[in-house]
Amino acid sequence: MDSYRLVSFINTCLLTGVTVLSSSVFAADRSSAELVDAVNGTPDSASREAGKKVKLRNHAKGFCTSGSFIPNPKLHNTLAIPFFKQAEIPITARFSLGGTNPHASDRGAGRFMSLKIDGDKESLNFVTTNSPVFFASNLEEFFNFQTKVKQGAEGKQWLVDNQPNAKAFFDYIKTLPPSASFANSRYFGVNSFLFSANNGDIKPGRWSFEPVDGVVNLSQNQLDKLPNNFLKDELLTLIQQKPAIWDLYIQLAEPGDEINDPTVLWPETRQRLLVGQVLIDGSRDSESATMQCDRGIFNPVLLPEGIKPSADPILNARTPAYIESFIRRQ
Template sequence: MQAYTLSMLIKASLFTAIPMLILPAAATEKTISELVDAVNGTPDSISRDAGKKVKLRNHANGFCTSGVFKPNPQVTETLAIPFFTQSNIDVLARFSLGGTNPQSSDKTAGRFMSLKLNGDTESLHFVTSNAEVFFASNLDDFFTFQTKVKQGNEGKQWLIDNKPDAKAFFEYIKKLPPTSSYADNRYFGVNSFMFTSNNGETVAGRWIFEPVNGVIAASAAEFAQKPDHFLQQELTDRIATAPATWDLYVQLADKDDKVNDPTIVWPASRQRQLIGQVIINGQHDDAKATLECDKGIFNPLQLPKGISASADPILNARSAAYIESFIRRN
């Protein structure tokens, strides 16, 4: 981790307009560069150089669009977050699939949604997926998972046999029904954040995006008739007539919940606070920020006053890893 130099962070912050990042303590011997190599499948200088030439990145199959966020007026009655006192906040969204192949088939169950809420003086970013559980609780296991999955079925079986968190993740994904639209999914922020309440106390919470029209799974027959690439066109056509809309909640932790472990799903009975509504309508799709959204990163540690990062090591490594990946492809 220490190998990631301060000068690179300063350089990155200049063109991503994000604050300086606090890297996690030395909980792993792996550097940020090694973690990015594990995700990209570039374990040596030859593959790394080849990856730079093709601008290799995770979530390569994706696209950007836009909309608006409308905060719940009642949220500030319980949470001391001035950001949510605004009436309308512009949204930049990127929907994607996992993996480094920009031509990967849309016929998979995994869906990802990243958002930038750009307010008057502050911003709030989200990095979410339709999986409620993560596959690793620490950076060593993250590195091992990414390395082993690149080995195909043999590596996956090794993970199932040796890593309980990875096994639980594979079992979850296996049961996850595919959908015919990005709009038909719930999205989860598996990492925890700390929220300041109006009484000055701090409570841990996780983001959950609930589609207003509910989760709609595609039947096997319906999915079989789809072409390999349909998700971008489907969402573009959809929002041309009616927006795709999600209610944003914070699921609040109980005193006994493990806050810093994204492999643990909190019980559904936990209290939820309605934060507002995300409305994806394409209203700024012709704007430069949308057209050039891949020239920046979605930084989950870009937070307004009243929200801070938990001690989750996965969360605290994300920004530095995203910046490292960004630098490599630019």
């Protein structure tokens, strides 16, 4: 990216309320540069420069495709979010695995879905994972987790012994079987947002995506018969025949629920509002937004009127860290 385009990108981020440099969010915690180093495994200047040369990034193995979002008209009976009054909104989607290895095996359990829903005047981005359990409640825990997991068994044991949230995450992942398709995975936005209600109240909630065709997992025997790279071809072949569809919900908090800690799960009994449906069909794959999807970032706090971020430190650290990573890849 030339200097003019880079400056324009940064200015856009600033105009949307995102700071590129370390903000007060990080005052007593880790800077965005430190967080990116922890994720990338680049703790010193030599490894950092080497990472820049190969354009090191998290979720390195992934691909982009496209579709549409169809809002649920009944949502307006509860929430005051004008963005969802549009009939159909274009989507750019990126499906990926976690980690910096672009050759990671698809046989692991982790699945990630990021979306850009670009309306007439506003946009809404999502960064989601197939695990509702998050491993860190603050930036220090996040930094420790990303640093220690790269140290192998010894580092993982340190996390188990010293960070209960990391142990809970590891315990959950052990029980999570690999899904047969990106299309048959549930996805969760582990962070909370604040939604404006018609009566003037502010309702905290979290996003979740439920596959219309259901969750389909693989047995070990089925998994052993698959190649290391089956997920991309499977989804792109599927959507030539029919769209992959998810119902998007907001799970609403009740008084007393922790909204600023993504490691705290809310009871399944909490009310859910149907926001609409995500349809991934590849219909816009030839458009520049899809073809250049890998070059940008998905900004989870780029929000339309009626939605605001919570005070969750993990949420508010995401976009500055994404921008730091983006700049290093140029």
